[in-house]
Amino acid sequence: MTSISQNAIDILRENDRGTYTVPTKGLYPFQWNWDSCLTALGQRHFDENRAWTEIETLFEHQWPCGMVPHIVFHQKDDGYFPGPDIWATDRPVPTSGITQPAVAGFALKRLFDRAADPAQVAPRAAALLPKIAAWHRWFFATRDPKGEGLVAIIHPWESGRDNSIDWDIPFDRVPTDGIAPYTRRDTQHADPAHRPTKAQYDRYLWLVEHFRALQWDTARLHDASPFQVVDPGFNAILLRACADLADLAETLGRSDLAAENRAFAARGLAAMEGLWSPDHGQYLARDRVTGQLIDSASVGGLLAAFCAIPADRAAIIAETIDRHATRYRVASHPPQDPRFDAKRYWRGPVWLVVNYMIADGLARAGQADAAARITASSLDLIRENGFAEYYDPQSGEPLGGGRFTWTAAMVLEFLS
Ligand code: DGY
Numbered sequence: 576m577t578s579i580s581q582n583a584i585d586i587l588r589e590n591d592r593g594t595y596t597v598p599t600k601g602l603y604p605f606q607w608n609w610d611s612c613l614t615a616l617g618q619r620h621f622d623e624n625r626a627w628t629e630i631e632t633l634f635e636h637q638w639p640c641g642m643v644p645h646i647v648f649h650q651k652d653d654g655y656f657p658g659p660d661i662w663a664t665d666r667p668v669p670t671s672g673i674t675q676p677a678v679a680g681f682a683l684k685r686l687f688d689r690a691a692d693p694a695q696v697a698p699r700a701a702a703l704l705p706k707i708a709a710w711h712r713w714f715f716a717t718r719d720p721k722g723e724g725l726v727a728i729i730h731p732w733e734s735g736r737d738n739s740i741d742w743d744i745p746f747d748r749v750p751t752d753g754i755a756p757y758t759r760r761d762t763q764h765a766d767p768a769h770r771p772t773k774a775q776y777d778r779y780l781w782l783v784e785h786f787r788a789l790q791w792d793t794a795r796l797h798d799a800s801p802f803q804v805v806d807p808g809f810n811a812i813l814l815r816a817c818a819d820l821a822d823l824a825e826t827l828g829r830s831d832l833a834a835e836n837r838a839f840a841a842r843g844l845a846a847m848e849g850l851w852s853p854d855h856g857q858y859l860a861r862d863r864v865t866g867q868l869i870d871s872a873s874v875g876g877l878l879a880a881f882c883a884i885p886a887d888r889a890a891i892i893a894e895t896i897d898r899h900a901t902r903y904r905v906a907s908h909p910p911q912d913p914r915f916d917a918k919r920y921w922r923g924p925v926w927l928v929v930n931y932m933i934a935d936g937l938a939r940a941g942q943a944d945a946a947a948r949i950t951a952s953s954l955d956l957i958r959e960n961g962f963a964e965y966y967d968p969q970s971g972e973p974l975g976g977g978r979f980t981w982t983a984a985m986v987l988e989f990l991s
Contacts, residue, residue, distance in 0.1 A: 579957055580990055583983035584621050586962055587614070590980045591625070594632045595649060599964065599976035602764040604652040608633060608645045608675035609735055609812075610981050612682040613928050617984025619686055620991065626686055627699050630679060634706045636670055640793050641713030643679070644670035645732060656760040657783060664791050672783075672791040673730045676809055677714065678932075680707050680816025680836075684823045701827050704820065708832045711817055715839060717793050724846030725810045727863045729800035730782045734809050734875070736907065736921040737779075738771035740914045741806065741860045741871045748801045748864065751777040754784060765964075769918050769974045804869075807850045807858035808878035812932070814843040815882040844883060851888065852876070856895040871914075872899075873921075874907045874929055880936035889940030896933075896945060901968035903956045904949055905930055910969070917967045918974055924965040927953055927985040934989075950989050957986055 577585075590597050595606040596614050603610075611633050618626035636647045648659045648669040659669030683703055690696045718726035728734050731742045754777055761770050771779075786796050797803060821836035850858040852868065857876035859868045872895075880892045899909035907921045907929070908914070916922040930953045938946035956971055962982045964975030 579954070579986055580620075582962065583617065583986040586978045586983040587617055587621075587980060587987075589978065592649070594628055595647070596629060596980050598981065599979050601654060602761060602964075602976040604655055605649060606633060606647040608643055608647075609678045609928075612678045613931075613981045614984045615682055616685060617981075617987040619689065620987045623686075623691060623696070627696065630682060630686075630703060631699070633679070634703060636666070636668060637706055637710065638666070638670075638793070640717075641709040642674050642717075642793050643677075643710050645673050645675040646671040654760055654764070656757065657780065661757075661780075661783060661787075663787055671732075672786055672793075673733050674710075674714075675733055676735050676812040677707075677710060677816045678812050679703075680711070680820035680823075681812070683707060684819035687823060687826075697827060700823060701829075704824055704827060704829055704832060707816070707820055708824070708836060711813070711820065711836060711839060713793070714813060718797055720797060723805075724842040725805045725850075726813060727797060727803040727805050728809055729796055729803055730779070730786075731775075731802070732779060734804075734806050736806075736808070736873070736875060738775050738919065739871070739873050739875065739921040740908055740912070741869055741873050741875055742802070742804065743871070743914075744869060745802050745804050745862045745864065746775070746778055749778040749781055750801075751781050754780050765975050766918075769924075770920055801864065803863040805850065805861040805863055806875050807847065807860060808875035808881075808929075810843060810847065811879040811882040811884075811936075814840050814847070815936070817843070818883060840883075847879065847882070847884060850876070850879070856891045856898070872909055872912065874905055874926075874933075877905060877933055878929055878936075880940060880942075881932040882936065884936075884940070886940050889937055889942055893937055893942045893945035896949075901925075903966060903968050903971055904952045905933055906968035907965075917969055918972070920965065920975070923968060924974055925956065925968045926965050927957075927982045927989075931985045931988060953989055954986070957982070962986070 598610045615626040615629040664672045687700045714726045817836040817840040821833045824833035852859045855872045858879040934946040934949040960971045960973045963973030964979045
């Protein structure tokens with residue numbers, strides 16, 4: 576019988592396009608930003624050199640302003656919408672014009688720390704270091720214009736949690752008038768009942784067309800967007816990446832980048848306190864347009880445990896996960912909320928990448944048992960239901976795309 580680790584390696588090899596990896600064939604035929612960084616963590620278990628290449632390829636497509644786009648369209652493929660013609664970002668190799676969770680700094684440090692021979696990979700780490708630092712600088716310059724210490728996403732796709740209940744209220748502000756007619760491709764590859772709705776797609780596209788009309792000038796987009804949300808999960812990933820990059824920069828003799836990133840992390844961690852909800856026992860997103868916390872206890876507020884939140888907060892998050900418990904943890908939204916939908920993308924299903932980051936953060940914060948429960952549940956899910964994009968947290972039914980790259984990568988990490 577083939578082991579799940581061998582299955583995971585087979586999937587990573589199957590989706591490898593030489594210098595980058597597609598999340599899955601058909602549904603996502605290009606390179607996605609945070610998928611790639613997390614994929615590298617899986618690749619390191621059987622081909623370290625290839626793991627470094629994955630992240631290096633992504634950063635070859637960094638914009639001069641410092642932004643790292645959320646999709647790189649390496650080759651033509653009409654099976655995906657919206658493709659390069661819709662984005663029209665005018666890059667040498669076409670890319671999208673928005674970004675994604677900044678997990679690269681964390682991934683780089685993990686690749687370096689766990690390298691067979693750190694001295695051998697040090698030059699590759701040293702070359703990526705200033706690029707990742709430029710991305711972090713871009714985030715705080717353009718997405719935190721008032722210097723609050725936390726950054727806003729300006730499109731739900733940036734969060735990676737596209738249709739989370741967190742965005743429902745701020746997303747209502749996004750108009751849909753005047754958008755060009757379009758045909759979705761995602762619903763030809765996956766069950767439409769498991770994907771975002773048409774009303775959400777109309778708004779996704781309105782924002783893309785709006786930013787395109789501003790010529791993708793990333794310095795102007797935050798203030799011009801009717802959707803500005805401070806997501807605790809997104810910020811936790813960035814703040815963890817800043818702290819990890821600072822440590823690595825120190826090791827590699829770049830004390831300038833270390834100081835800069837340590838300052839970002841310290842300021843951001845202090846500001847995270849403003850997102851804490853004692854009633855929910857977790858962090859909540861803030862709508863920056865209204866200044867209000869959004870009453871939605873999604874997994875984004877639990878993912879906050881990925882950065883160095885205070886130990887007592889991490890303990891409460893561990894309890895909240897137990898309280899919300901579904902057969903497979905951690906649901907992207909708790910079933911106790913009437914808005915929960917067990918099968919619709921980020922409105923209920925379990926995602927292994929999020930489990931991995933929550934478990935990692937909880938373990939660092941001294942919550943070893945809670946972390947172990949997430950790891951065990953994640954591996955049960957895969958053994959019983961295979962390698963899907965996401966899963967029903969109650970039945971374990973596999974949903975979305977199949978033979979999914981980052982799910983496979985996370986399995987190799989969970990097993991290590
Ligand atoms: C999609 O197309 O579903 C993606 O999540 C956007 O990046």
